[in-house]
Amino acid sequence: MLKLYGFAVSNYFNMVKHSLLHKGVDFDEVTVYPNAGADYLSKSPMGKVPCIETENGCLAETSVILDYLEARYPQQPLYPADPWQRTKCLELMKVAELYLELPARRLLPVVLAGAPADEKTVAEVKELMDKGIAAVTALAQFKPYVLGDSLTLADIVLRYAMVVADLVGGAVFQRDIAAEVAGMAEWKAMMASSPISQQLDADTNDAMAAFLAMLKGK
Structure with missing residues (x-):
């Protein structure tokens, strides 16, 4: 197995x-x-x-x-059957990873451990995340899913990429990313309502204490 x-x-x-x-x-x-x-x-x-x-x-x-x-x-x-749409799915997945999740991840020590925020790093992260948010705005349809009427890997990757982007966006930049992107708030609510999302969110909450204890023990 x-x-x-x-x-x-x-x-x-x-x-x-x-x-x-x-x-x-x-x-x-x-x-x-x-x-x-x-x-x-x-x-x-x-x-x-x-x-x-x-x-x-x-x-x-x-x-x-x-x-x-x-x-x-x-x-x-979870990939569209059409070759062009499949490639557009991959494009949005890569944007979510490289220009939302990964830049925001650089500031997780600030949010989770209270590390000092280096101004240069904060500025670099903000610049990349601004570009990532603009790219998602341009690429995503949210009708109701990211690429139209069917769930794809772009939805799954973006949903979990936004976990870090939202955490850092709110704590460091005092911004609500979903409020800046038309249709994203409704899409997030729809994604969160699925039984699989609810199961994974519950698993995350249950595992959080052990994870934080692991971090403190380093």
Whole structure:
């Protein structure tokens, strides 16, 4: 049976888990935090989560895992069938990762651990996030899903990318990103109402105390 390594507070872990649950794939969860040691490095060479273990071996990097799952488990597809729309889905996924989630992640120590906010870093993060928000505004339809009438991986990736973007956006920049993008607030509510989202959100809340204790113990 496929194994999913990671932890429930990780938004990247939840991107993969959401996809697996949507597709109805049986899998076991193995709780692992980043840089878990030599044994985990044999599965995920950079020590990152998530990672999956398949009948053919292990695979890391979220976007790569999601692509593999689409090819290996074509039931309940999350890529559009049309080649152009599939590529537009990939484009929006990449924008959400590179220009919303990853810049905001640089300021997580400020939000979660009270680290001092370096002005240069804050300015760089704001500039990239401004561009990312503008790109999502240009690319997303929210009718009702990101690319139209069907759920795609763009919805899943954007939903969990926004976890970090919203956290940092609110705490550091005092801004409500969804209020700046037409249709996003309604889309977020719709996504949050799905049984899979509710399950993953509950799992995240249940795992938060252990995650914070792990951080303090470093």
